[in-house]
Amino acid sequence: MTRGAYDVPDAFDAGADAYDGLVSANPGYHDHLRLSAQRMQLPDEGRGLRLLDIGCGTGASTAALLEAAPHAEIIGVDGSAGMLEQARAKQWPDTVRFVHSRAEGLADAGVAGPFDGILAAYLVRNLSDPDPVLQTLRGLLRPGGVFAAHEYSVRDSAVARVTWNLVCAAIIIPSGKIRSGDAGLYRYLRTSVNDFDGATAFRERLQRNGFVDVRSETVSGWQRNIVHTFLAYAPR
Structure with a gap:
């Protein structure tokens, strides 16, 4: 999850203690x-399902998966040891576990499919080369399994770009x-x-990497056309 000269997991290590407090101040984040x-439409509250939360951070996306599929086995993976420390300190059922690995090194970390669903929240944008990772994730899914990328994307909307940069x-x-004493991570975020890809370009990227039935939806409020579910x- 290194993007150019900026090492994203190392940056998140440094900001891990302040991260939950900052995102909780973001209306609508959770x-x-x-x-x-x-929107992944996981059946039967997740009974019998294996799910991967790739780029799980401090566990906010893991908690969202758990709420949608409370009976599933969930593996949360992140490249930042500091963020995982925050995640592991929270209360989880025995069906949830965490693995320290960059997205590019899942096999070496023992993360193996098949998975019925994969959630990648705010991950793909941070990858220096997304395509090999997307191909790996597709290969970890069962036939017909669902991949959801929860991501910021503003290129397709002038209003979204202006709003994002002002905020x-x-x-x-x-x-x-x-909150953290260092604005570097948040300047990088901007x-x-x-x-990052516009929504149309990212849907096309997913198709090029072998996914089918690709679509996206945005959210309501001021983050409309900024936050998307792909x-x-x-x-099959």
Whole structure:
């Protein structure tokens, strides 16, 4: 999960202690994660299912998956040891476990399929080369299994780009500096979102990497056309 010269897991290690407090101040952050997990339409409350939460961070996306599929086996994976430490300190049922690994090294970390569903929240944008990782994730899915990428994408909407940059300059970057003492991670966040695929381009990327039935939905409120759920499936 290294993007250029900026090592994202190392940056999250440094900001892990402040991360939960900062995202909790973001209206809709947890609701939107829960919405993406619900949009995966996991059957029967997850009974008999294996799910992967790739890029799980401090466990907010894991909690969203658990709420959508409380009876599933869930493996949360993240490249930041600091973020995983925060995740593991929370209360989880025995069906949830965490693995320290970058997205590029899942096999070496013993993370193996098949999975019935994979959630990647705020992950793909941070990958220096997303395509091999997307191909690996598709290969970890059962035939017909669902992949959901919960992600910021603003390139397709001028209003979204302006809103995103205003919110970053006025709120996210100053708040990040106050809470963590370093605004570097949050300046990176702003830039990485501006540089990431538009929603149309990312849907096309998923199709190029072998996923089928690709679609996306956004959220309501000021984050409309900023936060998206991208849904795609492994061929049957």
